[in-house]
Amino acid sequence: MSSFTIKVPASTANIGPCFDSAGGALNLYLTLQVSEADNWEFEQRSPLLPADTHYEDNFIYKIAKQTAERHDKQLPACKVIVTSEIPLARGLGSSASAIVAGIELANQACKLSLSPKEKLQYGTEIEGHPDNIAPALLGGIVFSVITSANEIDWIRLADFNLDVIVYIPNFELKTEEARNVLPANYSREQATSASSIGNVMIASLLTGDYVLAGKMMEKDLFHEPFRANLIPNFGRIKKEAKLSGVYGTVISGAGPTMISFAPNGEGQAIAEHMETAFGDYQVKTLEIDRDGLQVIK
Numbered sequence: 517m518s519s520f521t522i523k524v525p526a527s528t529a530n531i532g533p534c535f536d537s538a539g540g541a542l543n544l545y546l547t548l549q550v551s552e553a554d555n556w557e558f559e560q561r562s563p564l565l566p567a568d569t570h571y572e573d574n575f576i577y578k579i580a581k582q583t584a585e586r587h588d589k590q591l592p593a594c595k596v597i598v599t600s601e602i603p604l605a606r607g608l609g610s611s612a613s614a615i616v617a618g619i620e621l622a623n624q625a626c627k628l629s630l631s632p633k634e635k636l637q638y639g640t641e642i643e644g645h646p647d648n649i650a651p652a653l654l655g656g657i658v659f660s661v662i663t664s665a666n667e668i669d670w671i672r673l674a675d676f677n678l679d680v681i682v683y684i685p686n687f688e689l690k691t692e693e694a695r696n697v698l699p700a701n702y703s704r705e706q707a708t709s710a711s712s713i714g715n716v717m718i719a720s721l722l723t724g725d726y727v728l729a730g731k732m733m734e735k736d737l738f739h740e741p742f743r744a745n746l747i748p749n750f751g752r753i754k755k756e757a758k759l760s761g762v763y764g765t766v767i768s769g770a771g772p773t774m775i776s777f778a779p780n781g782e783g784q785a786i787a788e789h790m791e792t793a794f795g796d797y798q799v800k801t802l803e804i805d806r807d808g809l810q811v812i813k
């Protein structure tokens with residue numbers, strides 16, 4: 517086996533009203549440098565990664581092993597050097613990036629020749645929803661749906677003119693915890709309103725009406741009203757960002773990071789203003805990654 521590098525982007529899920537369905541890839545990366553070895557070794561070279569464990573307890577190793585076993589293969593021993601720019605449990609898809617990296621590690625090391633559809637299926641089974649896995653794999657903004665136990669349909673949007681600003685607070689919020697506050701059921705009336713808002717958001721995004729898209733992003737009824745209390749400054753960030761000229765600001769994934777979509781070319785100036793207003797936050801201007809998962813040999 518020759519050496520290779522796996523690079524997986526971060527992602528922002530939901531984009532307001534498209535709960536568990538829409539996600540955009542972001543240019544922060546999880547990187548694995550993989551080479552052949554006599555024994556398994558995971559070397560974590562970033563302060564953003566979880567504490568070191570025995571390789572068998574490493575999350576990425578477990579995903580890789582499980583993927584290999586699905587195809588009746590055994591993983592050959594590898595040395596893996598892991599680096600990451602994606603903060604954990606902040607709503608930037610770190611777990612989806614780790615899952616995609618683990619699937620690709622098995623794909624390369626065991627020569628599984630997995631298709632994008634299979635990788636999306638495996639990743640979604642593990643994560644439970646496709647909205648982070650799909651953009652992490654495919655890049656761009658992806659709308660996806662689990663149509664049956666074995667089928668996920670998706671459509672990828674790679675053509676847009678937007679700047680993206682993230683506001684990352686200095687505390688973690690586990691996705692599981694933020695899912696526990698959501699209602700188990702919605703009435704027909706609630707579901708109709710919530711999905712109508714999502715429909716208008718997507719149609720405006722596709723036709724380039726970013727003002728209307730931003731308005732609809734901020735009207736989500738599926739998750740934001742229930743999560744707002746978990747996210748300090750939820751209302752203040754939205755209001756200040758809007759006054760600074762963004763189209764819309766939403767919770768990134770399950771939070772606690774928030775994300776604004778802004779006119780192309782204005783992101784940096786808005787980020788500088790927001791950094792002054794919210795000194796406790798890491799404010800970053802990011803780009804939508806258009807490549808998704810990359811394997812570099």
Ligand SMILES: Nc1ncnc2c1ncn2[C@@H]1O[C@H](COP(=O)(O)OP(=O)(O)O)[C@@H](O)[C@H]1O
Pocket residue numbers: 546565566574575576600603604605606607608609610611612614689690691692769770
């Ligand atoms: N590179 C990684 N290596 C090992 N575990 C990871 C890695 N990235 C994420 N995880 C696991 O995923 C958890 C965060 O997942 P989650 O709560 O879904 O938040 P998010 O995906 O928004 O960052 C981490 O606490 C850690 O257990």
Ligand SMILES: N[C@@H](CCOP(=O)(O)O)C(=O)O
Pocket residue numbers: 527529530535536537606607608609610611645647648691694695739768769770771
């Ligand atoms: N649709 C999910 C997305 C979770 O994203 P994460 O980046 O916070 O893991 C949800 O909203 O629960």
